[in-house]
Structure formats: C-alpha cells, structure tokens
Amino acid sequence: MSPPPPTHVALVGATGSLGPAILAALLAASHTVTVLTRIGSTAAAKLPPHPNMDIKEVDLGDARSIAPAFSGVSVVISSVAASAIASQNPLIDAAVAAGVQRFIPAEYGLDSANAKAALLPIIKEKVDTQTYLNAKVRETGGTFSWTAIANGWFLDWVLQSTDILLDVKERRATLYNGGDVPFSAALLRDIAQAVVGIVAKPEETKNRVVYVHSAVVTQKQLLRYAEERDGRKWSTSVQGTKELLEEIKGAVEKEDFDTAYRVAPILGCSDLGYGCDFSDHVDNELLGIKEMSEAELRELVEGLL
Known part of the structure; x- marks a missing residue:
C-alpha cells in the first residue's frame, strides 16, 4: 500500500523537549x-x-x-510547554476559524481518560482542553476533530535529563511505591511517529485518546541495568502514593504549580490505579510503532553511565 499523500500541518512548540522530534518526523x-x-x-x-x-x-x-498562519493547514499539532497546557483555547479557536480538520493537543503523558489521573494537576488541564475540543466538534458539525496522545514518560528524556527515575550523578534512586509498578513509557522518536501516524490515519484516530509506548518497564528493572553496568549497588529510598499526594496537595495550596506538575506524573506512573500500564489497549500497530527489546532498553540505560 502506498503511503498517504503529504499534507500541510502546523506545529506549535517546535523547540521544546518533544517538538524537535515531531518536526523531524513530519x-x-x-x-x-x-x-x-x-x-x-x-x-x-x-x-x-x-x-x-x-x-x-x-x-x-x-x-x-x-488564524492567518493556519491558512491551508489540515492538521495543527500543539507541543507547548507544561506551563501553557491550560492556554491552548486560542489555538483551537484559530484552527476552527481557519477550517483545520484535526487538532492534536499537548497531552503526551498519563491516561487522561482514567478517572483518578484526570484529577491530578496538569492532567485536569488536559481534560479541560478535551472538553473544549469536543464542544468545537459539536459546533462545527464534525468538520473539526481532535486526537490526544497518551505515552507515559518520555523515556529517553526523563532518563537523560532528570533524576526522577534514576539519579545517575549520585548513583541513587527514589523507588516510588517500591519500584515494582509497571508503567508505559515512550521514546521521543516514537511519540513523534504517533503524530505522523495520526496524520496518516485520521478516521481511525478521530476524537479520542490514542495510546502508545516504546516499552513497559519498572524502576527496579532500570535500576538493575544501571547497577549491573556500574558494577555496584546504588543507594535507594522509597516514596509511596500517600506521600506523593501530600506533596502535590501542599504544592497546590502554595500555588507552587511547577512542583505540582512535576510530581503528578511521578504519582501517575507509579500506581496502577492511575492507568499507567497501557499494555491491553495500546495503538502501536495502528500508528507504526515497534516496542523496544530488553537489549535496547538495557543499552539506553547503560548509555547514561
């Protein structure tokens, strides 16, 4: 089967953590x-x-x-920063005014369709954006549509750029809920491929969340790879759901939303009640994404050291 014809798309947030990968894939x-x-x-x-x-x-x-920048555009892709997640309505309004057919909001994380996850800071804002998108779908009689992407952690980014899952510099890890909880995670390139897949398959992805991952992993699995490569045991501590919820609550009360937005995904990816394992409803095959092998996972972690 020949590939679908090229189309005209617009990308907002091309220079952030994920944007360059999306731009390159498009x-x-x-x-x-x-x-x-x-x-x-x-x-x-x-x-x-x-x-x-x-x-x-x-x-x-x-x-x-x-709106004038969206002239002739079929698909708008938002990859704005976390601080702008709640401010996408002008982009949506402009897309509708310009006759855009599909809007991909800045989700790229937890399962916003999960009732518990939807109550967390930053996820709630994503759900509010979906509500606004659905209102526009109704207003336009369905000529406008949307697709959101749930992908868990940005696996390569979170390992290479933060100390959340593994603190490589200090050779330590905070194991959330013991570190045995399986969670979906995706490489930046695979999230970008999901975007390309949505553009190629608009009907199959219309007005819903699609689920993708590069692998399902646990923190202890990643830690084991690191320790075996490093040749020594790392120091660990444990933090549970209750402690994480208290940290989020305290941050929100202080209007420290940077902290709330940082901790919410940690909680959501360390408790199965928040829907962090997409294994039984993943859209990888539809969107052309291949899961990583254990050898590839190990190579990713070993490359940090």
Whole structure:
C-alpha cells in the first residue's frame, strides 16, 4: 500500500523537549510544516532550514493573530510547554476559524481518560482542553476533530535529563511505591511517529485518546541495568502514593504549580490505579510503532553511565 499523500500541518512548540522530534518526523514524511513561534522569540531561529518548512510569528494568546498562519493547514499539532497546557483555547479557536480538520493537543503523558489521573494537576488541564475540543466538534458539525496522545514518560528524556527515575550523578534512586509498578513509557522518536501516524490515519484516530509506548518497564528493572553496568549497588529510598499526594496537595495550596506538575506524573506512573500500564489497549500497530527489546532498553540505560 502506498503511503498517504503529504499534507500541510502546523506545529506549535517546535523547540521544546518533544517538538524537535515531531518536526523531524513530519519533514521526513514529506509533510509541509508551518512552525508557529511567539512574536519576538528567537528560539525558532535555531531550527535548521528546510524547503518544506516555514516559520510564522504570532501572538499565541490571540486567535485572530493565529488564524492567518493556519491558512491551508489540515492538521495543527500543539507541543507547548507544561506551563501553557491550560492556554491552548486560542489555538483551537484559530484552527476552527481557519477550517483545520484535526487538532492534536499537548497531552503526551498519563491516561487522561482514567478517572483518578484526570484529577491530578496538569492532567485536569488536559481534560479541560478535551472538553473544549469536543464542544468545537459539536459546533462545527464534525468538520473539526481532535486526537490526544497518551505515552507515559518520555523515556529517553526523563532518563537523560532528570533524576526522577534514576539519579545517575549520585548513583541513587527514589523507588516510588517500591519500584515494582509497571508503567508505559515512550521514546521521543516514537511519540513523534504517533503524530505522523495520526496524520496518516485520521478516521481511525478521530476524537479520542490514542495510546502508545516504546516499552513497559519498572524502576527496579532500570535500576538493575544501571547497577549491573556500574558494577555496584546504588543507594535507594522509597516514596509511596500517600506521600506523593501530600506533596502535590501542599504544592497546590502554595500555588507552587511547577512542583505540582512535576510530581503528578511521578504519582501517575507509579500506581496502577492511575492507568499507567497501557499494555491491553495500546495503538502501536495502528500508528507504526515497534516496542523496544530488553537489549535496547538495557543499552539506553547503560548509555547514561
């Protein structure tokens, strides 16, 4: 079967943690990409030029400023930072005004369809965005649609850029709920492939959350790979659901949303009640994503050391 024809897409947040991988995957699939950047921002200037890419500066808080940049665009992909998750409505309004057919909001994490996860900070904001998207679907009679992506942790990013799952520098780990809880996680490249897959299969992914992962792992599994490569035992401590919930509650009361947004995914990926294992409903095959082998997982962890 021949691949679907290229389309014109818009990407918001092309220079964050995930954005560059999405941009590269879209361009590799021969799509035309309009990158939206905030007026006055210099971040997009760092992107390598490409004949199928253009960059447009807009006021990301004003739908009237954004809408002209969506002219001729079929799919809008949002990859905005966590701090902007609750501020995607102007993008959605602009997409509807411009006749965009599909909007992919900035989800990329926990299962927002899980009732417990939906109550957590940052996940609640994602659910609110879905509610707004569904209202637009009804208003347009279904000419507008959306797809959200649940992928668990950004596996390579969280291992390489944080000390959340493994503290490589200090050779230690905080084992959440003992470290034996299996959770879904995805490589940045596989999340980007999910985006490309949604563009290619709009009907199969319409108005729902799709679930992808590169692997289902446990913290102790990752720790074992690290210790075997390092040739020594690492120090560990344990933190449970109750402690994590208290930390989130305290952060919200203090309006320390950076902390609340950081701890919420830790809780959600360390307690099966929050739906962190997607194994029985994953969309990998539909979207063209292959799971990692144990050897590939081990190589990823060993590369940290």
